[in-house]
Amino acid sequence: MSGYKRVLLKLSGEALMGDDAYGINRATIVKMVEDIAQVARSGVQVAIVIGGGNIFRGVAGGAVGMDRATADYMGMLATVMNSLALADAMRHAGLLARVMSAISIDQVVESYVRPKALQYLEEGKLVIFAGGTGNPFFTTDTAAALRAAEIGAEVMLKATKVDGIYTADPASDPAATRYTSISFDEAIVKRLQVMDATAFALCRDQGLPIRVFSIFKPGALLRVVQGESEGTLVHL
Numbered sequence: 001m002s003g004y005k006r007v008l009l010k011l012s013g014e015a016l017m018g019d020d021a022y023g024i025n026r027a028t029i030v031k032m033v034e035d036i037a038q039v040a041r042s043g044v045q046v047a048i049v050i051g052g053g054n055i056f057r058g059v060a061g062g063a064v065g066m067d068r069a070t071a072d073y074m075g076m077l078a079t080v081m082n083s084l085a086l087a088d089a090m091r092h093a094g095l096l097a098r099v100m101s102a103i104s105i106d107q108v109v110e111s112y113v114r115p116k117a118l119q120y121l122e123e124g125k126l127v128i129f130a131g132g133t134g135n136p137f138f139t140t141d142t143a144a145a146l147r148a149a150e151i152g153a154e155v156m157l158k159a160t161k162v163d164g165i166y167t168a169d170p171a172s173d174p175a176a177t178r179y180t181s182i183s184f185d186e187a188i189v190k191r192l193q194v195m196d197a198t199a200f201a202l203c204r205d206q207g208l209p210i211r212v213f214s215i216f217k218p219g220a221l222l223r224v225v226q227g228e229s230e231g232t233l234v235h236l
């Protein structure tokens, strides 16, 4: 069905809220899992990183006055919660998923060990990388780029609230237009805020393409994995 054997899927944490003000919307997570199941059942190995913006963001208003590193650790813990919720929804859908955290919380979740993650993927299990990079001052987009490179994913798929990369943030600029494709250097130089520059630079240096597409568009994930033109491709 596709040329891809192994992909890294970055899911927006904020998208998990659905129409709610914060947290995890049940219907939204179930829909996300249905889309992932279609791809996983086709034989593609899928590793996932989910953000934490629906629960906590270290640089957000709620963290004003806090020590930045402490706030960032709270953000990383939020991604552990989202990862557990995602794995639970996957179990309900009959999928086998393992959560591996960059921060050790052994009573709750397995710690990230690269060979073990590779073994799970080869066994056909979904692997959810929680806890970001395990370091403050980073983001889950950078964690996704890092893990994608570590596991030898062929592409990083960023499923987000917008349907690609625009000339400016489409949420605030209605005149913004969407790129079908864009080079890493152009995305970095133009400071397009859809992803942080560290994540773009890591993918560029590893020759790892990124596809940005809408998490809400029905069938978009499957089309992306089938190699169809969807959203925006970021390339060398």
Ligand SMILES: Nc1ncnc2c1ncn2[C@@H]1O[C@H](COP(=O)(O)OP(=O)(O)OP(=O)(O)O)[C@@H](O)[C@H]1O
Pocket: 011, 012, 013, 014, 015, 050, 051, 052, 053, 054, 140, 141, 159, 160, 161, 162, 164, 165, 166, 167, 168, 169, 170, 171, 192, 193, 194, 195
């Ligand atoms: N040039 C741009 N093109 C597209 N989107 C942009 C651009 N600039 C800013 N954005 C914004 O980037 C955001 C990306 O959303 P997303 O929820 O994936 O972010 P995130 O920080 O990775 O979320 P989370 O941390 O919750 O996973 C969108 O809300 C979009 O409005």
Ligand SMILES: O=c1ccn([C@@H]2O[C@H](COP(=O)(O)O)[C@@H](O)[C@H]2O)c(=O)[nH]1
Pocket: 013, 050, 051, 052, 053, 056, 057, 058, 059, 071, 072, 073, 074, 075, 076, 078, 079, 131, 132, 133, 134, 135, 136, 137, 138, 139, 140, 141, 143
């Ligand atoms: O490697 C990482 C990943 C994340 N954080 C903190 O968590 C929040 C939530 O992650 P998002 O990517 O914004 O969804 C982020 O704002 C950071 O505060 C981190 O410190 N290190």
